Each structure stands twice: as C-alpha cells, then as structure tokens.
Amino acid sequence: xxxxxxxxxxxxxxxxxxxxxxxxxxxxxxxxxxxxxxxxxxxxxxxxxxxxxxxxxxxxxxxxxxxxxxxxxxxxxxxxxxxxxxxxxxxxxxxxxxxxxxxxxxxxxxxxxxxxxxxxxxxxxxxxxxxxxxxxxxxxxxxxxxxxxxxxxxxxxxxxxxxxxxxxxxxxxxxxxxxxxxxxxxxxxxxxxxxxxxxxxxxxxxxxxxxxxxxxxxxxxxxxxxxxxxxxxxxxxxxxxxxxxxxxxxxxxxxxx
Numbered sequence: 001x002x003x004x005x006x007x008x009x010x011x012x013x014x015x016x017x018x019x020x021x022x023x024x025x026x027x028x029x030x031x032x033x034x035x036x037x038x039x040x041x042x043x044x045x046x047x048x049x050x051x052x053x054x055x056x057x058x059x060x061x062x063x064x065x066x067x068x069x070x071x072x073x074x075x076x077x078x079x080x081x082x083x084x085x086x087x088x089x090x091x092x093x094x095x096x097x098x099x100x101x102x103x104x105x106x107x108x109x110x111x112x113x114x115x116x117x118x119x120x121x122x123x124x125x126x127x128x129x130x131x132x133x134x135x136x137x138x139x140x141x142x143x144x145x146x147x148x149x150x151x152x153x154x155x156x157x158x159x160x161x162x163x164x165x166x167x168x169x170x171x172x173x174x175x176x177x178x179x180x181x182x183x184x185x186x187x188x189x190x191x192x193x194x195x196x197x198x199x200x201x202x203x204x205x206x207x208x209x210x211x212x213x214x215x216x217x218x219x220x221x222x223x224x225x226x227x228x229x230x231x232x233x234x235x236x237x238x239x240x241x242x243x244x245x246x247x248x249x250x251x252x253x254x255x256x257x
Contacts, residue, residue, distance in 0.1 A: 006238045007245055010195075010221045011252035013236065014093070017193035019100040021184075022090055023209050027198020027224055028242045029106050032081040054174035057166060058134060064155045064164065071128065071167045072149050075142065078107070078128055083114035085243035086197060089250045091115040096255035101187035105199060105206050107169045122180045124206050126169035131156075135163025142167070181205055188212040195221045198242045201228040223249075 014020065026034075052070075056063040091114050093099050103122045104111055109129040111121055131140040138160040145165065148156050156165045170176060185208070188194065194213035201207040201222075210230055214220050219235035222228060223245045231237055238245045 014253040021191040025199025087114035089246035130168040133158035
C-alpha cells in the first residue's frame with residue numbers, strides 16, 4: 001500500500017487523535033438511499049424556497065400546508081432508510097473514546113439509529129424525526145403526525161396548545177439553534193482532528209465548524225466525492241464513497257474492534 005494513500009494517511013491521524021470532531025452532510029446518507037432533496041432535480045427543486053421561509057410558515061396556513069406536503073413526501077424515505085458503513089464508522093470512533101463531538105447537517109436520524117449517542121451528537125439543522133410546536137415548544141412524535149396528515153389533517157395542530165406544528169428542522173430564514181451552534185464551534189476549537197464526511201461545505205454556519213478547527217491548529221480530513229472550497233486547507237483529501245472510505249480509515253487506524 002502506498003505511503004501517500006489518503007485513507008492510510010487519515011487512519012494515521014485518527015490513530016493518534018484523542019479529541020475528534022466529525023461534521024457530516026448529505027453525502028453520508030445518500031449511500032443509505034436518501035437523496036439530497038436540495039440538489040438539482042430533488043424534492044425542493046419543485047418549490048420556491050422564497051415562498052417557504054420560516055416567517056411565511058408562521059403567518060400563512062397555505063404555506064404550512066405546502067410545507068407539510070413536502071415533509072410528508074420526504075419523511076417515509078428517511079424513516080425507512082438504514083444506516084450505512086460510514087455511519088457505523090462514526091460509531092466506532094465514539095466507542096473507541098476518541099469522539100469529542102459529532103455535528104450533522106442531516107435531519108434523518110441515521111446517526112442515532114446506527115448507535116451514535118445523543119450526548120455527543122449535535123443536529124445543527126434539527127431533525128425530521130420529530131415535530132415541534134412553534135408556539136409552546138411541545139415536541140410530538142413524527143410518526144403520529146404523519147399518520148394524521150395521511151388521514152386528512154393537512155395542517156396539524158399542537159396537542160398541548162392547539163398551536164402551529166412544524167417539523168423540528170431549521171427552515172429557510174429560521175434562526176439557528178444557539179446552544180447547539182455554540183457547542184459545535186466550541187468543540188471544533190478544542191479538537192485535535194477534524195473529519196468532514198459528505199458535506200459540500202457551502203452551507204453556513206455548519207461549514208464554519210471545520211474552518212474553526214483549522215484555525216485552532218487541528219488537521220483536517222475531508223471525505224467527499226466532489227471538491228469543496230476547504231480542500232486547500234485540508235491535511236488529507238479522500239475523494240471517494242463515504243462508506244468504503246470511512247470503513248478503511250477506521251480499520252486501518254487500529255481502533256476497530
């Protein structure tokens with residue numbers, strides 16, 4: 001095996017690291033059969049995002065109906081998907097007591113289903129696996145809400161206050177969760193290795209997490225099929241499938257049990 005094999009180089013960094021921060025994007029879940037809904041031709045490509053902002057959701061019942069229609073199409077795809085080898089590799093890193101924090105841009109819940117702990121997982125864009133009342137904050141089981149919508153309740157209301165229910169995801173124009181965002185950047189400033197898996201690194205503030213890690217002196221590994229704007233700052237670039245690449249990195253690091 002070549003000494004400059006990128007997976008081998010990344011494995012060496014992982015073997016010596018003690019405080020790893022991982023950022024994952026849509027590319028880690030496409031191998032589980034979940035499409036990038038915001039890519040050209042994707043589900044969101046059929047709607048005008050400017051008409052589906054958070055402010056419009058709050059103000060308009062028609063917007064809420066459209067939003068829930070989109071969410072009802074995407075939810076079963078995510079609900080029925082299974083974690084893949086890349087998700088399992090992230091779990092192995094946590095089990096080896098090397099994971100400081102997992103920051104995911106994904107809303108599909110696959111990391112937790114693979115075995116990643118809630119304590120070390122930050123869903124920086126929220127979760128489609130839950131619904132939340134924007135009036136009282138009460139959380140609702142998404143499966144139950146999905147059944148209600150299929151039964152004809154196009155704009156479901158909160159069971160607690162009859163307020164406006166919304167998937168617990170961050171919408172266009174909605175403020176990012178302050179606590180989670182601050183925790184992600186704090187972890188990045190403390191890590192001794194940053195690994196990006198399947199993120200195009202164009203959506204902020206999530207894309208700023210690896211930038212923070214690099215500014216703080218941590219080596220950066222990017223595992224992504226396509227180039228990213230942060231490639232020039234990366235210590236190791238792995239241009240390949242997330243599952244195969246991360247499986248090799250974890251196995252060759254020696255932490256795999």
